[in-house]
Amino acid sequence: GAVVSQHPSRVICKSGTSVKIECRSLDFQATTMFWYRQFPKQSLMLMATSNEGSKATYEQGVEKDKFLINHASLTLSTLTVTSAHPEDSSFYICSAKVYSNNEQFFGPGTRLTVL
Amino acid sequence: KQEVTQIPAALSVPEGENLVLNCSFTDSAIYNLQWFRQDPGKGLTSLLLIQSSQREQTSGRLNASLDKSSGRSTLYIAASQPGDSATYLCAVSPGGGADGLTFGKGTHLIIQP
Numbered sequence: 590g591a592v593v594s595q596h597p598s599r600v601i602c603k604s605g606t607s608v609k610i611e612c613r614s615l616d617f618q619a620t621t622m623f624w625y626r627q628f629p630k631q632s633l634m635l636m637a638t639s640n641e642g643s644k645a646t647y648e649q650g651v652e653k654d655k656f657l658i659n660h661a662s663l664t665l666s667t668l669t670v671t672s673a674h675p676e677d678s679s680f681y682i683c684s685a686k687v688y689s690n691n692e693q694f695f696g697p698g699t700r701l702t703v704l
Numbered sequence: 705k706q707e708v709t710q711i712p713a714a715l716s717v718p719e720g721e722n723l724v725l726n727c728s729f730t731d732s733a734i735y736n737l738q739w740f741r742q743d744p745g746k747g748l749t750s751l752l753l754i755q756s757s758q759r760e761q762t763s764g765r766l767n768a769s770l771d772k773s774s775g776r777s778t779l780y781i782a783a784s785q786p787g788d789s790a791t792y793l794c795a796v797s798p799g800g801g802a803d804g805l806t807f808g809k810g811t812h813l814i815i816q817p
Binding site: 595623625631632633634638648680682684690691692693694695696697698 | 735736738740745746747748749750753755793795797803804805806807808809810
């Protein structure tokens with residue numbers, strides 16, 4: 590299957606700082622990527638849809654000014670958590686969609702801990 | 705709003721047993737349904753994808769069925785092995801395939817050696 594990478598895999602930061610997470614499709618081009626968040630013992634919740642060359646579409650309740658998404662190329666989307674607070678601590682996972690069959694492939698996730 | 709429910713929430717069985725995981729969704733207007741496996745602290749591994757026009761998909765010891773009209777899918781695991789221990793997630797894509805997936809909370813599976 591298609592391969593999606595994420596970097597970093599784990600990050601610990603102080604409250605008030607910003608953190609950037611990268612999501613890359615390694616062996617295919619992805620016009621659309623998605624960002625999800627998973628809290629402990631919960632399932633994945635869609636945060637936003639990232640479209641190459643256009644603005645991201647955010648789900649209800651997700652602050653677009655806090656979670657900045659940039660999809661500047663067909664293989665890279667970035668999520669920046671601005672002015673992070675402890676309640677932003679979570680597992681962030683991206684996915685990329687293969688257009689041939691609409692299957693989504695997921696990255697390995699990024700564990701964010703805000704102190 | 706689409707809701708996905710998975711039953712049971714947890715399951716522990718001896719090695720070698722065949723088992724069935726259940727997934728139901730409230731809005732039958734889906735584009736496709738995917739089953740994933742998630743190991744602790746890890747990302748998701750795609751297991752099977754069923755398009756809305758299909759009834760089932762098979763991969764090795766795994767078989768997934770889809771009854772779109774009744775809003776149900778099952779994942780059948782044959783001859784379970786300890787390495788199958790993980791959380792299994794069911795997710796549906798809305799009609800048109802444009803938006804992200806809606807996930808269930810998963811079934812936490814333990815296969816006892």
